Amino acid sequence: MSFLEITRSTLIKDIRLEWRSKDAINAMLFFALLVVVIFSFSFDPDAEESRRIAGGLIWVAFLFAAVVALNQTWARELRNQVLDAYRVSPAPANPLFLAKALGNFIFVSILELLMTPLFVIFYKLRALGPAWELVPIALLGTWALVINGTFFAAISLRTRSREIMLPLLLFPISLPALLGMVNATTAVLTGDAPARFWIALLLAYDVVFTTACLFLFELVLEAE
C-alpha cells in the first residue's frame, strides 16, 4: 500500500475511465479548435504579426480548454459518491492528488500535441529563436496550469456553482505562470530576447506550488 503504488493505480484508473468515456478530451479538443478558428477569423494576421501574438493566443486557448478537463476530473469522482470510497479508505490524500494532476497533465499534453500543428498552419508560424526551448516551456507551463488547476478544482467542489468557481479561483493565481508561458513562447518565436528568465520563473512557480499543494491537499479533501 505504498504511496507510489496508489498513485500509479489511481492514474491508470483515471486514464482507463477517460479512454472509455472520452468526456474530457472530446470537449477539450472541440473547444480549443473553436478558439483557434475564431481567433484566426478575427485577426487574420500576417506572419510577422502572428509571431508576436501567437504565444498569447496559444496559451489562452490551452488554458480555457484545460479548465474543461479540470472540471471533469473531480466531477467524475462525485458520480455515485466514489470520492467518499477513497476518503473512507486508509490511503493518504496526496497520491490521489498527484495521480489526478498527472492525469490532467497527460490529457492537456495530448491536446497540445494535437493543436500545435493547427496553430502552426493557421498562423503560418516559424520560430526565429531556438525552437527546442519550446519543449521545456510547454512541459513546465502545462504542469503549472494543471497543478493548481487540479487543486482549485478540488476546492471548488465544495462551492455552489463549482464549474464557474474554478476559473475565478484559478486565473488570478496563475497570472505569473501565464506571463511566463506567453512571454517565453513569444521570445522563442520572435527571437528578440532570451527565454531563460521565463523558463526559470516557470520552474520556480512549479516547485513552489507543487510543494504547497502537497502540503495542503489533505485539508481540502477532508473539508466536506
Added chain:
Amino acid sequence: MKRGFTILAVVTAVLLCFGLYAALIAAPTEQTMGNVQRIFYYHVSSAWTAFLLFTINFVASIAYLLRRNTTTDIVALISAEVGVVFCTVVLVTGPLWARPVWGIWWTWDPRLTLTFALWLIYVSYLLLRRFSTSSQAAVLAAVLAVFGGLDVPLDYLAIRWWRGQHPAPVIGGGGSLDAHMWYVLLINVAAFVCLAWLLCIVRYRLEVLKREVEETQALESLMEAGR
C-alpha cells in the same frame, strides 16, 4: 474597549484632516507634473495600507491553519475585505493620475499591474468565502490565502521582468522624493492605516455579532425539533 475606539476615531479624524491639508496645500508643488502629483499622497498611502492588510491576511490564515482559532479566521476575513477596499482606491486613483500626466488611463506599469493582480486574488478569496458550501469554509479560504500569499513574489518578479523589457513611464517617487513630500506622505500613510484599523474594528464587531446570531439560530433549530 469603547474608550480606545473613541480615541482611535478622534486620532484618525485629526490625522486625516491634517493629511488632507498637508497634501493639498502644504506640500510643495511638483515641478514637472504640477498639482496633479498630489494624487500621489492618497494613491501611495492606500497602496501601502492595502499591502499591509494583505500581509495580515496571509499571517492570520497560516495561524488559523495551525491553531484553528476562530479569531484568526475573522481577522483573515476582515483584513482581506478592508484590503480590497483600499486596493480599489489604488486602482481608481491610479488611472486618474495617469490620464493627465501620461495622456492614457491605464498602463501596465509594474506596480499598478501588481496591485491589479492582488485585487483579483483577494476578490476571488472573498468570492470563495461567499459561495463555499463546506462546513469547513474557513479552512478552504485559509488555504487559498496561503496560495495567494505565495503567488505575490512570483507575480512581482514576472511583472517586473515583463515591463522591464518595454519602455514604461516611471512614476515620480521612490528615492528622489523631496524630504517635505516624504513627510506629507508619511502623515497620510499614518492616517490611512488608522482608518483601516478603525474599519477593521467595526467590521470585526459586525462579524462577531453575525456569527453570534447564526449560532443562536442554529441552537434554536436544535431546540425546536426537540419538542
Added chain:
Amino acid sequence: MNSMHYLYAAYIATWVIHGVYLAILARKYARVRKEMETLRK
C-alpha cells in the same frame, strides 16, 4: 488648469469608495441587529 479636475476627482473618489463601504457595513449591521431582535422574542 484642467488637470486640477483629476486631482479633485481622485480625492473625491477615494472618499466615495470608503463611504460606500461604510454604508454597506451599516446596512449589514442593521440587518444583523434586526435578526437579533427577532431572536430575542
Added chain:
Amino acid sequence: MPEIDSHASAVTAENVIKQFGRFAALRGITAEFAAGKMYVVLGDNGAGKTTLLRTIAGLAQPTRGTISVLGSTSIKFVRARIGYMAHPSMLYDEMTGMENLRYFGRLYGVSSANCRNAILSVKLDPDLDRLVGQYSQGMRQRMSLARAILNDPELLLLDEPFSNVDFRSAREMSGLLVQIRDRGKTLFVVTHQPGLLESVADEFVYMESGRITDRSPKLRTVAQ
C-alpha cells in the same frame, strides 16, 4: 492487528451534534455500541441515519461532541478496519466489477485474490466482463457490498443495502451479513426493510429528528 475484544465498544458517541448551516442533522447523540453485534438503524427520512453513519465513518466531522470508533477518537488510525457502503454505489460505472474492486483493493493493500473472494461471497462472477453501469440495480448493490467488505472490516456500516434489490438477493445478502456478525464483527445497517433482519439483528435503534429515541432487542411492530 490487535485482538478484537468482543466486550469493548465499537462506537462511542458523546453528545454528537452535526449541523449543516441552520439545519441540525444530529441533535446530541450519546450512545455506546458494543462490538460484535448487528445494529439495525430505523427512522423516517431526515431522521439523521445517513449522517450518523457518515460521522462514524469519518466522512463528516461532528460540529460538536466527540465520537470514538474502534477505541480511537482519531478516525485516521482505524480507517483500514472500517467498511462503508453508501446509498449510491460508490463504484465507477465505466469499469467492470473486478476492475473496481482491484482498484479499491489497492487502497487497502488487499490482494486481487481477496477481491475475487469478496465478489464470490456476494454471489457474483468476478470474471463477468460487463461494466458496472450496465448492471441491474440488485447486482450493483451486491457489488457495492463486496467493495465495503473487501478489507474484512471489524466495523461495517451499511446504508440501505437492500433498496431496490429483489427479495431473493436481499435474503442472500442478509445471510452474508449474519455470517459476518457471527465472525465477531460489528454491523450498522440502515434500512427501511427491517423485516429482513428481524430474527437475526441484535438490536434495533430508532432515530427521530436527529436523536436516538429508543433501542430495543425486538422490532417494534408499528402500524404503518
